[in-house]
Amino acid sequence: MLNRSILIGRLTRDPELRYTPAGVAVTQFTLAVDRPFTSNGEKEADFIPVVTWRQTAEACANFLRKGRLCAVEGRIQVRNYENSEGKRVYVTEVIADNVRFLERGEQQESTQSRDEGKQIDIADDDLPF
Amino acid sequence: MLNRSILIGRLTRDPELRYTPAGVAVTQFTLAVDRPFTSNGEKEADFIPVVTWRQTAEACANFLRKGRLCAVEGRIQVRNYENSEGKRVYVTEVIADNVRFLERGEQQESTQSRDEGKQIDIADDDLPF
Amino acid sequence: MLNRSILIGRLTRDPELRYTPAGVAVTQFTLAVDRPFTSNGEKEADFIPVVTWRQTAEACANFLRKGRLCAVEGRIQVRNYENSEGKRVYVTEVIADNVRFLERGEQQESTQSRDEGKQIDIADDDLPF
């Protein structure tokens, strides 16, 4: 009924922009979100996959790069599919409708991007990943 | 740097309470979070695993049941481990520090529960799951 | 750059539906949000004004009543105006774009409402309050 996540972190790699067969832009990247207290020497960040659509996707592809800091607002989505060995695999991603660029790049002008679109017309097998 | 999720949904099953070797209470359940717009007949909920610790864990085990509505506040955690076939498996869960019971059970008195504790002293292999 | 609030609470009174001169629906209500720990006998809730627009406004007016529990997602807005004595008064409200009805009323069917609209065309003096 309500599903809202807000993350601030850094991109682990350059974002990947693809297009669905219907021509809709989709950008994926992974955010490294440092955990607050890691008194022990253990794992200290969560690596959270983020997916953006349409204008937001294109803005992210244009303005975000590996290592860049950004804030992401969206919802947790859990997809599942059968892999080549016939096992069900669960994929959890944050579908972001709002991304804020918190560091200025070289040619960067705008620093915000909000997806106001609906995703109703996009079938699962339309996904490029 | 910042990692905050808020979910409202219903438990898909009764919660499971376990204890770490060190005696710390851990409760797990899955929330079915209905998506807002599902104009097509496709999948219409995300099933999101939730983990709670200590007092919150015990309150959830006491007061939550399959089908019950609740609100959960926490952070997204991505664990990974090597499975029996030597493949790396990623598990994404919401570690909740605040759970609100939005429906009253039979013998239920209190309807809130907030975990104020630190998790620093709990090793990964302490996990009962 | 980012402004997101999520509240769960009860309406202190019935919601008030009005229309701007341009015919846009606006509903206002106040949420009583109980504070978690009030060990002393002091004040124990925050009373937070909420404003909704368009479809969400009409759904709230239809389905919400005094005492009803709901979840609200939106942004904090701080307006200010000069009062009759020439003093500047600040008004803080949560402008909600998503409201979930957490209790079922009598004739209630749907229990969700999300405002997807833009507010760009609505002037400040269009406000009915």
Added chain:
Amino acid sequence: MLNRSILIGRLTRDPELRYTPAGVAVTQFTLAVDRPFTSNGEKEADFIPVVTWRQTAEACANFLRKGRLCAVEGRIQVRNYENSEGKRVYVTEVIADNVRFLERGEQQESTQSRDEGKQIDIADDDLPF
């Protein structure tokens, strides 16, 4: 029952650090949070007062300055008091338990600060403002 706000914005002035009679640190500042779409030439930011306590208060006083970008996580609090003319005045603030410094200052080392404390022992008239 649930009250969570996340803001990203810039300080309108240097933060103000004070101490309660009991010696507890309190820091106040105001965040200018730009609104996403302001196609018209109207008001384009919300100015939101933020209050932090204890360690977070001291870290904010040390590391934040006018114009600096930061992220704030907390709850909306509505206080009211009677002013000198006998009128009731409402003050809305975000009580932050988590502040992230998104820009590095000169001598700045740490860039995070989370208040884990309880506020139960602090009376209202303990407030320095």
Added chain:
DNA sequence: TTTT
């Protein structure tokens, strides 16, 4: 002016 406040809700269960």
Added chain:
DNA sequence: TTTT
């Protein structure tokens, strides 16, 4: 493996 999924809830109303």
